Amino acid sequence: MTTELLLPIVLGIGWLVLAGSALASMRLGWSRLVKLALVWLAIFLGLFLLVEWFALARGTASALL
Numbered sequence: 568m569t570t571e572l573l574l575p576i577v578l579g580i581g582w583l584v585l586a587g588s589a590l591a592s593m594r595l596g597w598s599r600l601v602k603l604a605l606v607w608l609a610i611f612l613g614l615f616l617l618v619e620w621f622a623l624a625r626g627t628a629s630a631l632l
Contacts, residue, residue, distance in 0.1 A: 592598060 595603075
């Protein structure tokens with residue numbers, strides 16, 4: 568592991584701790600937390616698939632020209 572990879576890992580863990588403590592302070596039930604997590608996962612997965620689809624379509628279109 569290089570020092571270039573260490574900082575993003577430490578910062579990622581720090582952000583996860585911050586987000587986890589914010590969720591814990593809201594005192595939501597487990598079912599509500601799971602629903603929120605699934606909604607956010609669906610949003611990010613949908614955006615990822617949309618961007619990948621546009622990148623694939625752009626690459627295919629440029630190959631045809």
